[in-house]
Amino acid sequence: MEKAKIGAYQLFVLILLFELGSAVLVPIAIEAKRDAWLAILLGMVGGILLFFVYYRLYRFYPKLVLTEYIEKLVGKILGKILSFCYILFFAYSAARVLRDFGEMLLTYAYVNTPLFIVNTLLILVIIYAIQKGIEVLARTGELFFILLYLLAITGFLLLIFSGLFDLKQLKPFLEDGWGLVLKVVASQTLYVPFGEAIVFAMIFPYLKDSKKIKIAGVCGILLSGINLALVMAINISVLGIDLASRSQFPLLSTVQSIQIAEFLERLDVFFMVSMVIGIFFKVSLYFYAAVSATTILFKIKEPSKLVYPMGLAILFMSITIANSYSEHIKEGLIVTTRFLHPFFLVVIPVILLGIAYFKNWGRKRKSQNGAKNASMSQKG
Amino acid sequence: MPSFFKLSQRKKLRSKVKKQKEDPMKVDELTEPIYPLLEDQLSFIKRKTGNSADVVVRKASFDEKLGIKTAVVYVEGISNSQSINEFLIQSIIMNRELHRKSPEKDPFDILKEEIVALGDVKIHLDWDGVFQSLMSGETIVLVDGCSKALSASTRGGEQRSIEEPGSQVTVRGPRDGFTESIGTNISLVRRRIQNPNLWVETMKIGTVTKTDVSLVYIKGIAKEDIVNEVRSRLKRIEIDSILESGYIEQLIEDESFTTFPTFYYTERPDIVAGNLLEGRVSIMVNGTPFALIAPTVFIQFFQSVEDYYSRAYLATSLRFLRILIFFISIIAPASYIAGTTFHQEMIPTQLLIAIAAQRETVPFPAFVEALIMEVAFEILREAGVRMPRAVGSAISIVGALVIGQAAVQAGIVSPAMVIIVAITAIANFATPSFAVAISARIIRFLFMVVAATFGFYGIILGILVLAIHLTSLRSFGVPYFAPLAPLVPSGLGDSVVRTPMWALKKRPSLIANKQNQTRMGKNQHPRPNKSRGMVPRHPQEDQE
Amino acid sequence: MKRNYLILTLHLILCVLLSGCWSKKELTDLAIISAMGLDLNDKGEYVSTLQVINPSNVAGGLQGGGGSKGPPVTVYTATGSNIIEVNQVASTKLPRRRYYAHTNLLVIGEELARKEGIDNILDAFERNPEFRMTAVIIIAQGAKASDLLKVMTPVDKIPANKIIKNLKFTEEQWGEFFTINLQNAIKDLTTTGKSTVITGFSVSGSPEQGKKLENIQDSDPETTIGATGLGIFKEGKLINWFEGKTARGTGWILHKVKNTGISFSWMDKEDAVVYQIIREQTNSIPKIKKGKPHITIEVKAEGNIMELRMPADLMDPLVLLKMEKEIEKTIKDELLLAVEEAKKNKTDIFGFGEAFHQSYPKDWEKLKEGWHDVHFPELAVDVKVDAYIRRTGLRNNANELQ
Known part of the structure; x- marks a missing residue:
């Protein structure tokens, strides 16, 4: 744990940037065809519920991060094993996102550049940021949040002015029924990106005002969900469902179709800026969670010394994780969303919450002072 | 002085008398009490100052009957000779009989109480004080038989008069600027803030130069923590000399591994006054017209003092322009390189063809071309700054010819590149703060390198690193990027935008004292009487 | 911390220096292709025609030269069995790297559109990040794409620009012909309930004469190109022309x-x-x-x-x-x-x-x-x-x- 304090607004910004991160770039929920936006919105509702689970856990232990209270809840040995699993999960997720990024950049802009170099550069910047600590990351987030939204609004206006919208493309509504949408929600959008907010369970104790976590989190997830749904709807209405679902990066294709006054076209750089910013924050937060969990688990005194080797580990993981982009995506769909995400994002936190309720209920029974103490410490 | 010297004074005295002759700078000797005999005193002073020509000794007899002599010692040039003559020497000579009338009194007391007609009079018991006073322009009066010395404040001498400052010129605003004299500078601020709460703490820093350094702040508005922090950092300085406030800046800044200044410096008293009123602290150094201001936030460098004198809409739009200027001066050449070597698809076809046509004959890659031009420009600028004014114009002609005409016509550089360099240069000149403009100059080259290797990806990463770096900086505990990151809603009124004066109700909350943040009364919005326009009509008034 | 900085900067510098510049392409090394044409030859192979811009002959006014020294564009052709191959074969003749990011026009010969259809060939353009989906697609009506791309045009020196602008303004002012870009075409092709229409341009006058620079030195150029019909597609193949x-x-x-x-x-x-x-x-x-x-x-x-x-x-x-x-x-x-x-x-x-x-x-x-x-x-x-x-x-x- 470092000595740092972040504000509620900063948490909101971090959540927003984290959720938008890579999700805004890739064809998320495209399996739900024209109803992708609906699947995203429903996933967002689920994500908010999951966030409440994480928040409730935090309220039981307002001074501890996720990997610390795991030990308290399930016992030392099992707790340590679980903590270690979470470290691996965070690091693996960071590596996955980094790989996503490298693949994107290589596919459309830097065809001849090795993946290793592209990823190395970004991870170096991330290492630099993490060494500066969560406070600096949050402040940087505040700056780029403004930049990102300026870009988004400009892009949106340009799309409107170039007359590319065809809302008819979103029809027919629910062509394949609710079944498909709900399936996509349960298998994808609930976890990516909304459930991933579990990394913030590693950051909650840094908040100046713990009462505002709930509002910041809900606002962050809500806004990001609406934005993602909007972006997906825009993609489909501009590109049509066939192009949107065949695009590796639908947002890129959408941005590329802007053509105004023979001058404002080829705005790929818009996409690249938003991509680098989003990915930077997503990897950074995963990475930060992994580093701080490792520090706690192995009781390392100087976390900043850990940043460098772990960064390199993530870099190498990101490169060796898959041979091709298709393999990488397939791996993501099968391994990550089918097994890792439900397990780490839903099952374990819910079980933990159950245990926490049970323990606290027992404690309340034993002595009412305990409850008072808990509420005191929450206030503090 | 370390106190243990005093405890063992006597023992050391004897043992060190001989050695002292070899080393006149020995500090220990100065802690000795003043010798009783005038001859000894004067010869000591002469020995210590190496018989310097500007140290003037004027002897006068005080009581001829008793044979009491006095001597007046001062340093010519830094003291006001007129007041020495009138109020010291003349006064002593005219009042010789005073001691004769009451011989029981100590001549030294008479001198101090009845003869010396000057304001600030101090008595020194050791040499250290004597020399400090003497060297700062005060006059020393020594009396035969008394082992103490009297110093009278006669500071003065030739000084630059108050002129319009050379940097930070404004169209509207006061025209006076700081001078090299700290007394004048403090008085300029004091004239603006006529309040006893304007506190000036003066200390001498520099083991050799003994420079006066003043910590100026407004008690009650400045945060105590910050004042204490500045004071303790100043006290920590151990250096032989302070010749400019830059010495202090570099010794007490929060982060030295950066090109960005964490102090604001200015030679305008109105800027100092304004910042003091926001709760900041100013450090003034004798011998330089530049005062330091801390804590500093980044956005300050994009604010001109004139913003506060002109109306809000103008000020706000100018601030946006300045931020744009800063970005241009950092990334314009880098974007050109990235655009022409990596992302040709971004450039509109017609423009691309035009640039390509210009570049057909250029023998260098775009990066080398840009580097040549930027370096050439930097050379020209450095030459222009350091050369005597008369040669300056010749340099600009040569520069314009070489860069503008000949290089393009010879096909060595493309006209587009000249345009980019020119825009960058002008943008750099237009940055209101010289300190930030200089860091932009350095960073620009780094951006050019990353742009040449990775195109826009490199530029974006560069901006990220820059942002991380800037947000990680602090100036006396205040985040450098406040009030934008961390966002301080109450501070936004005077950041990128400047809201109208009546809306600037609070001082910056991170800087000013928490208890004293309101700076104006309620309802300060101007409320003129509405006499025309859509105003309800009162028929009675019309009849009158 | 200080040592960390040092390591970090060292690595950054090493990365930058060792990495070189893989994706770098100097402007003077690029052959900016303004238009690309595709035809089918007798053997059933693709013939691609690349219209490459000569920048110094287009941008006038520089160094007093003016733009009339040589032709504004040069056309290269190559033959191959698929789109990528055919374009790589073209590089044997080109002195520079082919650059498609400014290819705003794709011309398809009538024979190719009728026999093979356009659905197969568009994939290569869609997949390539350099090629733009906003490029306009037209059919060479009653002609080969190569003939159309070789004609020198007055007013707008680059023939591809001439065609694009021509199409844009005739759409605005007459409405018979309209701009269809690759994205629209692909969207229509992949939609079951809609077929594609693509405007056809034809050459009037002798294509041979049109190749020459003299063609644009005449006030009444002998060979001109213009929009003449609307190509109607069925299942990706051209079946008929609509006119008037x-x-x-x-x-x-x-x-x-x-x-x-x-x-x-x-x-x-x-x-x-x-x-x-x-x-x-x-x-x-x-x-x-x-x-x-x-x-x-x-x-x-x-x-x-x-x-x-x-x-x-x-x-x-x-x-x-x-x-x-x-x-x-x-x-x-x-x-x-x-x-x-x-x-x-x-x-x-x-x-x-x-x-x-x-x-x-x-x-x-x-x-x-x-x-x-x-x-x-x-x-x-x-x-x-x-x-x-x-x-x-x-x-x-x-x-x-x-």
Whole structure:
């Protein structure tokens, strides 16, 4: 744990940037065809519920991060094993996102550049940021949040002015029924990106005002969900469902179709800026969670010394994780969303919450002072 | 002085008398009490100052009957000779009989109480004080038989008069600027803030130069923590000399591994006054017209003092322009390189063809071309700054010819590149703060390198690193990027935008004292009487 | 911390220095391709034509030279069995790296469009990040794409630009032909209920003469290129050309008409009045009536009278009402003509099928099979036109010989 304090607004910004991160770039929920936006919105509702689970856990232990209270809840040995699993999960997720990024950049802009170099550069910047600590990351987030939204609004206006919208493309509504949408929600959008907010369970104790976590989190997830749904709807209405679902990066294709006054076209750089910013924050937060969990688990005194080797580990993981982009995506769909995400994002936190309720209920029974103490410490 | 010297004074005295002759700078000797005999005193002073020509000794007899002599010692040039003559020497000579009338009194007391007609009079018991006073322009009066010395404040001498400052010129605003004299500078601020709460703490820093350094702040508005922090950092300085406030800046800044200044410096008293009123602290150094201001936030460098004198809409739009200027001066050449070597698809076809046509004959890659031009420009600028004014114009002609005409016509550089360099240069000149403009100059080259290797990806990463770096900086505990990151809603009124004066109700909350943040009364919005326009009509008034 | 900085900066520097510049491409090493043409040769191989810009001959004014030293573009051709190969073969002749990011025009030879269709060839363009989806696609009507791309054009020095602008302004002012970019074409190709239409350009005069620089030094160039027809596709293959009123009728239904002049007869005089459209709105409303698909096309047009070749009292609103009726009839005829022609060709270029898909997704399941061949030709189409004359120009009545 470092000595740092972040504000509620900063948490909101971090959540927003984290959720938008890579999700805004890739064809998320495209399996739900024209109803992708609906699947995203429903996933967002689920994500908010999951966030409440994480928040409730935090309220039981307002001074501890996720990997610390795991030990308290399930016992030392099992707790340590679980903590270690979470470290691996965070690091693996960071590596996955980094790989996503490298693949994107290589596919459309830097065809001849090795993946290793592209990823190395970004991870170096991330290492630099993490060494500066969560406070600096949050402040940087505040700056780029403004930049990102300026870009988004400009892009949106340009799309409107170039007359590319065809809302008819979103029809027919629910062509394949609710079944498909709900399936996509349960298998994808609930976890990516909304459930991933579990990394913030590693950051909650840094908040100046713990009462505002709930509002910041809900606002962050809500806004990001609406934005993602909007972006997906825009993609489909501009590109049509066939192009949107065949695009590796639908947002890129959408941005590329802007053509105004023979001058404002080829705005790929818009996409690249938003991509680098989003990915930077997503990897950074995963990475930060992994580093701080490792520090706690192995009781390392100087976390900043850990940043460098772990960064390199993530870099190498990101490169060796898959041979091709298709393999990488397939791996993501099968391994990550089918097994890792439900397990780490839903099952374990819910079980933990159950245990926490049970323990606290027992404690309340034993002595009412305990409850008072808990509420005191929450206030503090 | 370390106190243990005093405890063992006597023992050391004897043992060190001989050695002292070899080393006149020995500090220990100065802690000795003043010798009783005038001859000894004067010869000591002469020995210590190496018989310097500007140290003037004027002897006068005080009581001829008793044979009491006095001597007046001062340093010519830094003291006001007129007041020495009138109020010291003349006064002593005219009042010789005073001691004769009451011989029981100590001549030294008479001198101090009845003869010396000057304001600030101090008595020194050791040499250290004597020399400090003497060297700062005060006059020393020594009396035969008394082992103490009297110093009278006669500071003065030739000084630059108050002129319009050379940097930070404004169209509207006061025209006076700081001078090299700290007394004048403090008085300029004091004239603006006529309040006893304007506190000036003066200390001498520099083991050799003994420079006066003043910590100026407004008690009650400045945060105590910050004042204490500045004071303790100043006290920590151990250096032989302070010749400019830059010495202090570099010794007490929060982060030295950066090109960005964490102090604001200015030679305008109105800027100092304004910042003091926001709760900041100013450090003034004798011998330089530049005062330091801390804590500093980044956005300050994009604010001109004139913003506060002109109306809000103008000020706000100018601030946006300045931020744009800063970005241009950092990334314009880098974007050109990235655009022409990596992302040709971004450039509109017609423009691309035009640039390509210009570049057909250029023998260098775009990066080398840009580097040549930027370096050439930097050379020209450095030459222009350091050369005597008369040669300056010749340099600009040569520069314009070489860069503008000949290089393009010879096909060595493309006209587009000249345009980019020119825009960058002008943008750099237009940055209101010289300190930030200089860091932009350095960073620009780094951006050019990353742009040449990775195109826009490199530029974006560069901006990220820059942002991380800037947000990680602090100036006396205040985040450098406040009030934008961390966002301080109450501070936004005077950041990128400047809201109208009546809306600037609070001082910056991170800087000013928490208890004293309101700076104006309620309802300060101007409320003129509405006499025309859509105003309800009162028929009675019309009849009158 | 200090050491960390050192390591970090060292690594950064090493990365930058060792990495070199893989994706770097200097401007002077690029052959900026303004247009690309595709043809089929006798052996069934692809022939690609690359129109490469000579920047110094286009951008005038530099160093007093002016742009007339050489041709503004140079054309290279190559042969191969697929698109990528054919383009890589072209590099054997090109002195520079081929650069497609500014290829704003794709020309497809009529033979290729008829025999092979366009669906197979578009994948290579879609997949390549350099090639842009906003590039305009046209068909060389009755010619080879290579012939079209070799013609030198006056006014706009780069022939590709000439074609694109030509298309853009004829769409704006006439409405018969319109710009279809790769994205639109692919969207239509992948939609079951809609077929593609692509504008055709043809060469008038001798293609041989058009290649020469003298062609643009004449005030009346011998060889010119211009839009001549609207290519109608079925299942990705060109099957027919629409021209004249049929083409404009198609434009109406696809809501592409912006400003066009409609001449109609008045008092038995043919084409006596010209009505200039300033605003137009078209909607195709699908309905299922008694299990049968039914389309209503609603057109709303606003415009001014621009020419009157016989006396008429334009100050009388009743006259204008009558004229509006005439206009409505004329427009309706054009629309029905286009629909009839499309039905004959058994291809739904208007996207009626897609309209059913969007509004009646369940019924569409049944209609989907054989839409173009069975259901579309039997489709009942209603046209409702509302035309309004808003203004009549600077004069109220026509000049009369006294």
